[in-house]
Amino acid sequence: xxxxxxxxxxxxxxxxxxxxxxxxxxxxxxxxxxxxxxxxxxxxxxxxxxxxxxxxxxxxxxxxxxxxxxxxxxxxxxxxxxxxxxxxxxxxxxxxxxxxxxxxxxxxxxxxxxxxxxxxxxxxxxxxxxxxxxxxxxxxxxxxxxxxxxxxxxxxxxxxxxxxxxxxxxxxxxxxxxxxxxxxxxxxxxxxxxxxxxxxxxxxxxxxxxxxxxxxxxxxxxxxxxxxxxxxxxxxxxxxxxxxxxxxxxxxxxxxxxxxxxxxxxxxxxxxxxxxxxxxxxxxxxxxxxxxxxxxxxxxxxxxxxxxxxxxxxxxxxxxxxxxxxxxxxxxxxxxxxxxxxxxxxxxxxxxxxxxxxxxxxxxxxxxxxxxxxxxxxxxxxxxxxxxxxxxxxxxxxxxxxxxxxxxxxxxxxxxxxxxxxxxxxxxxxxxxxxxxxxxxxxxxxxxxxxxxxxxxxxxxxxxxxxxxxxxxxxxxxxxx
Amino acid sequence: xxxxxxxxxxxxxxxxxxxxxxxxxxxxxxxxxxxxxxxxxxxxxxxxxxxxxxxxxxxxxxxxxxxxxxxxxxxxxxxxxxxxxxxxx
Numbered sequence: 001x002x003x004x005x006x007x008x009x010x011x012x013x014x015x016x017x018x019x020x021x022x023x024x025x026x027x028x029x030x031x032x033x034x035x036x037x038x039x040x041x042x043x044x045x046x047x048x049x050x051x052x053x054x055x056x057x058x059x060x061x062x063x064x065x066x067x068x069x070x071x072x073x074x075x076x077x078x079x080x081x082x083x084x085x086x087x088x089x090x091x092x093x094x095x096x097x098x099x100x101x102x103x104x105x106x107x108x109x110x111x112x113x114x115x116x117x118x119x120x121x122x123x124x125x126x127x128x129x130x131x132x133x134x135x136x137x138x139x140x141x142x143x144x145x146x147x148x149x150x151x152x153x154x155x156x157x158x159x160x161x162x163x164x165x166x167x168x169x170x171x172x173x174x175x176x177x178x179x180x181x182x183x184x185x186x187x188x189x190x191x192x193x194x195x196x197x198x199x200x201x202x203x204x205x206x207x208x209x210x211x212x213x214x215x216x217x218x219x220x221x222x223x224x225x226x227x228x229x230x231x232x233x234x235x236x237x238x239x240x241x242x243x244x245x246x247x248x249x250x251x252x253x254x255x256x257x258x259x260x261x262x263x264x265x266x267x268x269x270x271x272x273x274x275x276x277x278x279x280x281x282x283x284x285x286x287x288x289x290x291x292x293x294x295x296x297x298x299x300x301x302x303x304x305x306x307x308x309x310x311x312x313x314x315x316x317x318x319x320x321x322x323x324x325x326x327x328x329x330x331x332x333x334x335x336x337x338x339x340x341x342x343x344x345x346x347x348x349x350x351x352x353x354x355x356x357x358x359x360x361x362x363x364x365x366x367x368x369x370x371x372x373x374x375x376x377x378x379x380x381x382x383x384x385x386x387x388x389x390x391x392x393x394x395x396x397x398x399x400x401x402x403x404x405x406x407x408x409x410x411x412x413x414x415x416x417x418x419x420x421x422x423x424x425x426x427x428x429x430x431x432x433x434x435x436x437x438x439x440x441x442x443x444x445x446x447x448x449x450x451x452x453x454x455x456x457x458x459x460x461x462x463x464x465x466x467x468x469x470x471x472x473x474x475x476x477x478x479x480x481x
Numbered sequence: 482x483x484x485x486x487x488x489x490x491x492x493x494x495x496x497x498x499x500x501x502x503x504x505x506x507x508x509x510x511x512x513x514x515x516x517x518x519x520x521x522x523x524x525x526x527x528x529x530x531x532x533x534x535x536x537x538x539x540x541x542x543x544x545x546x547x548x549x550x551x552x553x554x555x556x557x558x559x560x561x562x563x564x565x566x567x568x569x570x
Contacts, residue, residue: 036534048502049500049503051487051500051501051502052500052501109554144530146526147528150532153529153533156552160504161500161504161511163510163511165510249515397530400523431536432535436531436535436536469537
C-alpha cells in the first residue's frame with residue numbers, strides 16, 4: 001500500500017513524538033505520526049484498555065493533562081487531514097529516494113502473527129525520530145528466573161493492563177524511575193518489600209544550581225517519597241540486589257550494602273522473600289533507525305550511545321531531526337520540550353511559520369538537560385558491580401552465553417573488542433539482537449581488556465540494518481518505492 | 482462483531498480469565514502464571530521480562546503459531562496458548 005508523501009513523518013508517539021507532531025502540524029505542515037503502540041502515549045503515557053477496568057490517571061501517570069491536551073489537539077488536526085496517526089506500525093527500514101524518505105512498516109500489535117495486515121510504506125519529505133528507550137540491565141545470578149522483570153516491564157503491565165505482576169515485590173537498580181514504579185505497585189495492591197537503590201540522592205546537593213533549574217523534579221520526587229512513606233515502603237540507598245533465587249520461579253533476592261566504590265559488603269547480605277523483582281539501571285536509547293540513516297553518535301554521561309543533534313534538534317543527516325531519549329536520556333519533560341523544538345524547526349525547513357516562539361523552549365531544554373546530566377552522575381552504575389560478575393552468570397539471555405565465555409573469548413581466543421567477542425561466542429546474536437545484553441557485554445569486555453568502553457563498542461551492539469524483526473514474507477510483499 | 486469485555490482463553494488446555502485489551506502475557510500474569518517457555522540450550526523456564534517487545538523472552542505458541550511475543554499479542558476469545566519448548570517447532 002502506498003500513500004502520497006507527507007511533509008513530515010514522526011516516528012514514535014511518546015512524549016517527544018507527540019509534541020513534535022503537534023508542533024509541526026499546528027504550524028501548517030502535514031504529519032504522519034507512526035507508532036508501534038496500539039494507543040498513543042509511548043511507554044510513559046501508556047494507558048489501560050477500557051476492558052482492563054477503571055483507573056484514575058493521576059494514580060499512575062504524571063502530567064496526564066499534557067497528554068490528553070496534546071492528543072485532543074492532534075485529533076482535531078486529524079479531522080482536518082493535517083495529521084494522520086498510524087498505530088501498530090513498526091518501522092523496520094527507512095530509505096531515501098529523490099527528495100523523500102520511504103518508511104517501511106510491519107503492521108499489527110505483534111506483526112509476526114500470521115493474520116497480521118500486509119506491510120505498509122509511508123513517504124515523507126522530512127523525518128523526526130522520537131523512538132524512546134528501554135530499560136538498561138546488568139547481569140546477576142538468577143536474573144533470568146521468571147519473576148525477575150525490568151522495572152519498565154512491570155510498569156507497562158500496570159499502566160497498560162492494570163495487572164500487578166506479583167504479590168510481594170522488590171524494586172531495585174538505580175535511578176528516579178524506580179520510585180514511580182514502587183508507588184504504582186503499592187497503590188494497586190502489591191506489597192513492596194523494599195526499594196533497593198545503588199546510589200544516594202544526597203549527591204544532588206553537590207549541584208544545587210542544576211537542581212534549582214528543574215525545581216519541579218524535586219517536587220515530583222517528594223510526592224513519591226510521601227507516597228512510599230504512606231505505604232510503609234523502605235528505600236535502601238547504597239544497596240543492590242546481588243542474587244535472585246528460586247526454582248523455576250523467583251522466591252527471593254539477596255541484598256547487600258555497597259561500599260564507597262560500589263562493591264557489595266559480604267557481611268551485610270540478607271535475603272528478602274519476593275515473587276517479583278522489578279529491576280532497572282537507567283535506560284538504553286533506541287537508535288536503530290538513526291544508525292541506519294548514518295546519523296553521528298556519541299557516548300553520553302550515562303555511557304549510553306546517543307545521537308548528535310544541533311540546537312534545532314537536527315541530526316548530522318540532512319532532513320532528519322531527533323528528539324527525546326535518543327538524544328540523551330532525560331525524562332518526559334525534556335522529551336516534550338525537544339519534540340516541540342524539533343517540530344517547529346522541521347516546519348521552518350518546509351517554509352512554514354511556527355505558531356510559537358521557541359526561545360523559552362530552548363531555555364527550558366538547557367535547564368532540563370543540565371539536570372539530566374547531574375542525574376546521570378548521581379545515579380551511575382557502580383563499576384565494581386560489573387567487575388564482580390562471576391563466570392557462571394548468564395549475560396546473553398537469548399543465546400545463553402555466560403560472563404566466563406565472554407572472558408574466555410578475550411583470554412583464549414584473542415578478542416580485543418566487544419564486536420569480536422560477539423562474533424566468537426555469540427552474545428547479542430539471538431532474538432533480541434543484543435538489546436538486553438549489549439551494554440553489559442560491552443562493559444564486561446572492555447573492563448576485561450583493561451580499557452574504557454568507547455562509542456564504537458556501543459555502536460557494534462546498536463547497529464541493526466533491520467530495525468525490528470521482520471518476517472521474510474514481509475520482504476517478499478514489499479511494494480515498490 | 483464486538484469483543485466482550487471479559488472472556489476466556491486457554492493455557493495448556495486450562496481456561497484462564499481475560500479482559501478486553503489485554504495481551505496474552507497480561508492474561509497469563511494475572512492468572513499467576515510466570516513462565517511459558519523453556520530455552521533451547523539450558524531448558525531454563527522463561528516468561529515476561531521487558532514487557533514491551535524488546536527482549537523476546539516471553540515467546541509463546543498461540544493458536545499453533547510458535548515464537549510470538551506474549552507481551553504484544555492481543556488476547557482474543559478462545560485463543561489457545563501453549564507452552565513453548567525451544568524453538569517450538
